[in-house]
Amino acid sequence: MALQRKLGRATDQRKAILKGLVTSLFKTGKIQTTEARAKEVKNIAEKLIATAVKELDSFTSKQVKVTTAKLDSDGKKITKTATSKNGRKYEVVDREEKTDMITVDSASRLHARRQIMNWVYRVHDEEGKAINIVDKIFDEIAPKYKEKNGGYTRIYKLGPRRGDAAEVVILELV
Known part of the structure; x- marks a missing residue:
């Protein structure tokens, strides 16, 4: 038994179509496509x-020292002059050190993130600006469905498409 419908395409084309649709669904929350693709x-x-949802709470927080370049009022890096051992002068970016709290994923959550990365562009x-869809899924989408067991999406039928009479539907996140 096949894992997925063939959709009349070669494997690489079919995966590309599905990845694009999955990415669009998570980016916008709603897509319009044919019924077979939507399913x-x-x-x-x-x-x-x-x-x-399963891996939502499997992470820890940790303090890390971070160095960043000091910036002036125009947003440019502040430099200072330093002298090398042989007496030559050169410019060095002035840096400041601070501590930040970062989240560290557990091994199972990291694996889940990588599985999701296989299906999104x-x-x-x-x-x-770059949108990290995996972060969006873990930070925005999964917490909404924490108490729900399945049924995260909904399909609305719109009727046949004019050109080829394919059944067109809207797939959206509930």
Whole structure:
């Protein structure tokens, strides 16, 4: 028995289509596609959300020393002059050290993040800033469904498409 519908495509094309649809679903919360594709994306998205919900609280916090460059009022790095052993002068960026609390994933949560990374692309918003879909799933989507056991997505039928009469649906996160 096949794990997924073939969708009339070669394996690489089919995976690319599904990855793109899964990424769009998590980025926008809603996609419009054909019924067969929506059913496949629904299966994948439900498994990924369930994985994230299961690993939601398996991390620890830790203090880490971080050094950052000192900036002036214009946002440029402040430099200072230093002298080498042989007497030459050179510029060094002035740095400040501070401690930050960071979260450290457990091994199972790291594995879950990597599984999710297999099904999503790297995307950017309208301003060109990178959106980390995996962080969005763990920080925004999974906490919403913490108390829910499955049924994270919903399919609405819209009717046949004009060109080829394929059944068009809207797939959205509940």
